[in-house]
Amino acid sequence: MLQIQLFGVPSFRIAGCQCRGQLGQAGQLLASFLFCFPGRVFRLDYLRDLFWGEMDESRARAAMNTALWRLRKLLAQQGKTESNHIPLVQRSEIVLNLTDELSTDARAFEQAAQGALSAAVAPMQEIFQLCSCVESYSGPLLDGETSGWAVAERERLHGLYIRILSLLANHYTRVGQFEEAIAVANKILRADPLREATHRDLIVLFALNEQRASAIRQFERLRALLREELGVAPVRETASLVDALRSDAFREHFVKLQENCFGPSTILA
Numbered sequence: 158m159l160q161i162q163l164f165g166v167p168s169f170r171i172a173g174c175q176c177r178g179q180l181g182q183a184g185q186l187l188a189s190f191l192f193c194f195p196g197r198v199f200r201l202d203y204l205r206d207l208f209w210g211e212m213d214e215s216r217a218r219a220a221m222n223t224a225l226w227r228l229r230k231l232l233a234q235q236g237k238t239e240s241n242h243i244p245l246v247q248r249s250e251i252v253l254n255l256t257d258e259l260s261t262d263a264r265a266f267e268q269a270a271q272g273a274l275s276a277a278v279a280p281m282q283e284i285f286q287l288c289s290c291v292e293s294y295s296g297p298l299l300d301g302e303t304s305g306w307a308v309a310e311r312e313r314l315h316g317l318y319i320r321i322l323s324l325l326a327n328h329y330t331r332v333g334q335f336e337e338a339i340a341v342a343n344k345i346l347r348a349d350p351l352r353e354a355t356h357r358d359l360i361v362l363f364a365l366n367e368q369r370a371s372a373i374r375q376f377e378r379l380r381a382l383l384r385e386e387l388g389v390a391p392v393r394e395t396a397s398l399v400d401a402l403r404s405d406a407f408r409e410h411f412v413k414l415q416e417n418c419f420g421p422s423t424i425l426a
Contacts (some may be wrong), residue, residue, distance in 0.1 A: 165296035184224035327419035335366035364411040
């Protein structure tokens with residue numbers, strides 16, 4: 158079975174063994190591109206310009222033909238040489254299809270995420286689905302690759318990951334599982350440290366969990382981070398939480414904010 162990893166540093170494995178050097182550097186990037194966009198038809202001249210644009214036309218054509226030949230050979234090693242996932246070239250176009258037997262970690266994550274977002278199930282079952290989805294995201298797509306198409310796809314999947322985390326934190330918060338919500342909020346901030354709305358939600362969660370000192374420290378960390386990275390102060394909505402934290406009836410104030418944690422504006426960001 159061919160295992161295709163696109164999260165982190167891309168790798169291709171057959172029966173658990175790394176397929177090193179079989180595709181070449183440019184060939185591996187071309188393969189990653191096709192696996193990122195399964196079922197989409199691309200013109201061969203577009204791919205030549207994208208991956209071998211610095212070469213003259215004849216050399217670029219030869220390099221791409223070699224890369225495609227290597228990819229077809231790699232896919233055929235599964236013993237299904239006639240399988241419809243092998244890149245199909247028709248005249249001046251190419252398309253690669255994924256099947257149940259041939260998928261990628263990125264595709265599996267996206268399908269799980271869309272399924273979780275559209276599910277109409279009991280809250281605890283939805284939490285389970287969201288946790289499973291989060292576990293399937295193992296890092297930025299094609300980490301380190303700076304091509305425009307890779308950066309755009311990386312940001313799209315990263316945004317979906319943040320959306321799933323926000324929804325999971327929202328569910329935990331609504332059922333009063335504050336420790337779990339705090340852990341998920343911290344996971345969001347590891348992926349997006351300057352997300353002030355999540356810092357604000359985390360302050361509320363600490364307060365709801367009777368951790369007033371931790372809530373104040375979270376605000377101080379945010380203030381220092383914004384000053385160092387952006388040269389700005391927290392917005393008034395965030396700063397006003399500190400006054401509430403120092404009041405005697407702080408918990409009653411934050412209970413009123415519980416329903417707003419990880420709300421629609423956060424989830425859809």
